[in-house]
Amino acid sequence: MAVGRLSRIRRNLRRAYESSTQEPPEPVVVEPPVEEPSPESHSSTMSRDDAEVPHVLRLAAAWSWRLIVVGVIGYVLLRFFGTIRIVVIPLSIALLLSALLTPAVGWLLRFRFPRSLATGLVLVAGLGAVVGTLTMVVTQFVDGLPELSQNATVGIRQIQTWLREGPLHLDDEQFNTALITGQQWLDQNTQALTTGAVSTAATVFELFTGALLVLFSTFFFLRDGRNIWRFTVRLFPVNARWRMADAGEASWQTLVAYVRATVLVAFIDAVGIGLFLVIFHVPFPFPLAALVFLGAFIPIVGATVSGAVAILVALVDSGWVTALIILGVVIAVQQVEGHILQPLIMGRAVAIHPLAVIIGIAGGVVLAGITGALVAVPLIAVLNTAVRRLTADHHRPEPPPEAVVVRSETP
Structure with missing residues (x-):
């Protein structure tokens, strides 16, 4: 028993000695993965070539192709x-x-x-x-x-x-030379004028x-x-229906308010100018007032053109004194319309910047003539309201698909 015990102790000592004399294993060094050089400018760059392009140029290019598509x-x-x-x-x-x-x-x-x-x-x-x-x-x-x-x-x-x-x-x-020049111009353009008349007859x-x-x-x-x-x-998609319904209702209310306000402003303009035409015995007071009423439906431009016609008639019939008086009346009516009637009657719901009005009327005239000028401003007002409603934060959670309904018609 003692001999066996001594043998086990000897083996344990030998193992301890051998383990102490062996060199420790070298630690395994795990090298980090080599990362590819990523673009340093913007997270949207997809390659190293994009990173070499200046950010301003990439931004301009992105805007450019999107504007081209639009x-x-x-x-x-x-x-x-x-x-x-x-x-x-x-x-x-x-x-x-x-x-x-x-x-x-x-x-x-x-x-x-x-x-x-x-x-x-x-x-x-x-x-x-x-x-x-x-x-x-x-x-x-x-x-x-x-x-x-x-x-x-x-x-x-x-x-x-x-x-x-x-x-x-x-x-x-x-003087005769000027008259002859005008007559020659009429003779040269007679064919074009006749063609236009025939074209107009064809559009009846x-x-x-x-x-x-x-x-x-x-x-x-x-x-x-x-x-x-x-x-x-x-x-439209189900989740977008309530937004479209809301934008459509708001746009329709804007159109109704615009037309009502325009009719009222046009009536006031026609009455104001027509009254002075009657007072100063200018011919055609009612037709000229009706022209002012129709012209008021085209903001800024229409009132100016219709007022110019009334001034011209007053100049031809009653002389330059009456024409100057009518000119003052037209200017005063336009100032009252622009600074009092339009803001008071139309309000902020259909307020449009004058530059947008001018650009819209010019574009409408180029695309569709007088009708385009008539439709341009209410179209801009409706689109303005619709875009604001669609892009506004309504603070309203998206309803589930089964809850999205369109407002029913009121009898």
């Missing part, structure tokens, strides 16, 4: 709308008329009129008012045209006398079909406008 899409849309302008323009006018006549339809509906009957009555009454006004304007113009022609002849003779005896001192030879059918489309579209917009909008909203 520009191409906008150009395609404009060409498309230009191709179908015979449909787009009547629909735009119908929307404006619907915004104007909607309160009258709502008033009849409160008296338990059927919706179709109320819409028909309002549309017929509005059409009768327009036809009656145009008939009165044409009648007064035809009755007063001979007298105006005589006064215009006298005015032209006064201008001729002023050109000869005034500061210019034009002699008969120079288009005007007739456009007028019918305006009437039918206005009727159905007034009667089924909310149902049409509900159908349109259903075309």
Whole structure:
């Protein structure tokens, strides 16, 4: 037993000695992975080549190609709308008329009129008012045209006398040369003027079909406008429907407010200028007031052009003193309109910067003539409201898909 125990002790000592004399194993050094040099400027760079490009240049390039894409899409849309302008323009006018006549339809509906009957009555009454006004304007113009022609002849003779005896001192030879030049210009452009007249005659059918489309579209917009909008909203993704419905309702309220305010401002302008035309016995006071009323629907530009026509008629018929008085009246009315009526009546809901108004009118004239100028400003106002509603933080959680509904039509 003692010998076995001594043998085990000896083996343990030998193992301890051998373990102490062996060299410790070298530690395993794990080298960190070699990282590729990453771009140091912006996290959006995808390669080392992008990192070598200055940040400003990369930012400008990113904006450039996005603007090119937006520009191409906008150009395609404009060409498309230009191709179908015979449909787009009547629909735009119908929307404006619907915004104007909607309160009258709502008033009849409160008296338990059927919706179709109320819409028909309002549309017929509005059409009768327009036809009656145009008939009165044409009648007064035809009755007063001979007298105006005589006064215009006298005015032209006064201008001729002023050109000869005034500061210019034009002699008969120079005056005749100017007349001959004007006659030659008319002769050279007779073909172009005739072609334009023929082209205008050829568009009578288009005007007739456009007028019918305006009437039918206005009727159905007034009667089924909310149902049409509900159908349109259903075309969007479910989670976006409530935002589209909210933006559409706000845009429609903006359009209604704009049309109401424009009609009221135009009426005040027409009454103010027409009253002074009557006081100073300027011919065609009612047609000129109607022209001022229609011109007021084109902000800034329309009032200026219609006022210039009234001043010209006053100059030809009553002399430069009356013309200067009418000029002062037009300027005063425009100042009251721009600084008092527009902010007070329209309010901040449809407030648009004057630069946006001018650019919109210019673009509308280039694209669609007078109709484009008429539609440009309300279109900008509606788009302004819609974009603000769509981009605003509503602080409202996204509803579940089954809870997204569109507001039903009120009877």
